[in-house]
Amino acid sequence: MDSPVSPRLYFDQAATSVPKPSATIETMREHMLKHEAAVGRGTYRSAVHAGGIIASLREELARWIHAVSANEISLQNGGTEALNVGIFGLIRPGDHVVTTAAEHNSVLRPLHHLSLQQQVQLTIVDVNASGRVSPEAVMGAVREETSMVAVLTASNVNGTVQPIEDLGQRLAEHFAHTAKPIFLTDAAQSFGYRRINVQQAEVDVLAAPGHKGGQGPLGTGFLYVRQKLHPRIRPLILGGTGSQSDRLEMPTLFPHAFEAGNMNVPAYAGWLAGLRARRGDRSAADTLDETARKLSSIAEDLYRRLETVPGVRVIGRPKHPKLPIVSLEIEGLPASDAASILDSEFGIEVRSGLHCAALIHRAIGSPSDGTLRVSCSAETSDEDLDRLIDAIGQLTAGASSF
Template identity: 55%
Template sequence: MTQRIYLDHAATRFPKPAVVLDAMRSYSQTEEAAAGRGAYRRSQEASQFIWRLRREIAEWIDAESEHEISLHSGGTAALNAAILGYLQPGDHVVTTAAEHNSVLRPLHHLAGQGTIQWTVVPVDASGRVEPTELLSAVRSDTRMVAVLHAGNVNGIVQPIREIGTRLREEHRGDHKPAFLCDAAQTFGHLPLSVRQCHIDLLAAPGHKGGCGPLGTGFLYASLNVHAHLRPTLFGGTGNNSESLDMPLEYPIALEAGNMNVPALVGWLAGLQDRRSETPAAEHLEASSARLRGLAQRLYRELHEIPGIRLIGQPEHVQLPVASLCIDGIAAGELAMILDTEFGIEVRSGLHCAALIHAALQSPDDGTLRISCGEETSDEELRRLVDALREITAGD
């Protein structure tokens, strides 16, 4: 059997660290209890695990407090909690054509209902948004500006810090829109300080750079937006059970229902294992350097293969995510050939990003996306390049 080569890390990290699986198995077999649903020791310990995870996440994104972190079933759920919980009828939103459908679809839904208006700012041929153009779209009724940190189609990293700083300087006081950032591709990979970038709301899954299992995610909400976030899911929270009203305190207001404590325990173990005894910021600097080196090699090798067209290459490559096409071979067919004949797993299609492909000039059926992880070896990249050379030579 051909050895498996997994190059779809932008979808989810594989393999998950053994410490994650061991922590989940051990907890499920010996300690499992519903968090916040009992006064007995193990239920209280489950709650303590959750607060430890909040503190850990807060350190990774330079948040002021663990009380700014709510936990969700994924990045999509967290983004929906932010968008649907913050926006009100009559609001205006500014976003970009580079966004994932986890942002575009809820905004499209609200606009289709007549609840909000929205402006989608175009991006250049690499998928990058120009901050001046983005900020010029902000109006007096703009209540949110939503920009992803990095794209999942080609790894383009947006100028988040410049956007957040200028948004704060140019729109002070009550007229400042909330700045929402989707960090699905960068949490746990690249340094990102919510305070330095003046981010009000930031969402990410736990199963990519965070090393957690699927079905985990978080929403950071700065203290200044807590009073404006409304629950979007209603049910038990383990407290104030005599009241039919949802608690309004963040983060519990957005956490109705039982949490997946075994998964959260595994996520906590993964984050702690990644940085061992070093500060999260120090680990992220090392991770960023490793990924940048992988990205540069990936693009350099792909450039040297005749017959391959790279889609939307960033000027400064920071993440090892590349989209490509080969004339005469559909992206889905190319992915199938790599899988069945070479054991290489990559993704094909539009990658849940509806609007960016026009700017990138992708084929109608989308692109073949290669996304490496920090553990991707030189040998795996060599086998990918050899496979693509063989395919293009026989085309």
């Protein structure tokens, strides 16, 4: 094609949200210009201000997931780091862990590493053709010696929402009179998009990045750990915390002992501003309910439109899609080629490949090279979808000529 490239149209929201709120960007800039200081390393005004940002962000995050206390929130440099802190900090040699084939590599790789080291026994529960795990199958894999059950809230491959609340309550009921396995969830694709009530769902550990539904910049994340587990969890990174500096032993108090080194205060300040701007005067629950309704509507529309395009195979469609994340295959074109052409010829940015979640693809019937993934935000318009569908239609019509 000889026509100029169209303006950028971003359909990779499952990787990171674009654009970030102006409040996030402006607050980061203002903080670096006027208030830059390390947290916990001084008693002067700017350092105290930085400490206030961190405390306020913990409170805001606790509000969004219904944590009992802000001190159950540890700030991390992303969802992957948070998951590693939770997994390596809580699992002990000889433990048995149950997880699912829908998980992201941020969960599967740490657990696989521990199993290779013969430190844990690992059971991976299969998922159905839409990538959903059965609570009965998970419960059937749980043993007396199971110490952790790790199930993500929603798939980054096709948006399938997992039955977290059902599973959490089943675990709590089954182990009402004995030690319950730690229930861990990766909330990367749901935090900021859908309600997560850690108390109601009996979730013990939750990890999420700040740069997707959280309205924050890349390199931000958090780890929620239920209060009763604080004596058990061990730090993954050791170093300065600004407290008990006369001791060579690492402090053990959660969350501060899990935030060694200087914290990225400008990024956290922006994240806090983004969350507050998103919520406004409403409760986090009301904000999330509105966002969930928008996303569900867009998801239904996106699936409906794609399923009408000749030469497109939608892969792993959930029965009732809740998140606008769709995996597909274009007849005659590898996913990587299709993504490259959409970018270079149409200005449309999508993702191709296995999306760091290799095991789910076997269940949903992906090609060996993975899928073409389209993911939207709550602000995706009908005009955006029109342009996407038109471009894919041109792509399928002329697949052999590309």
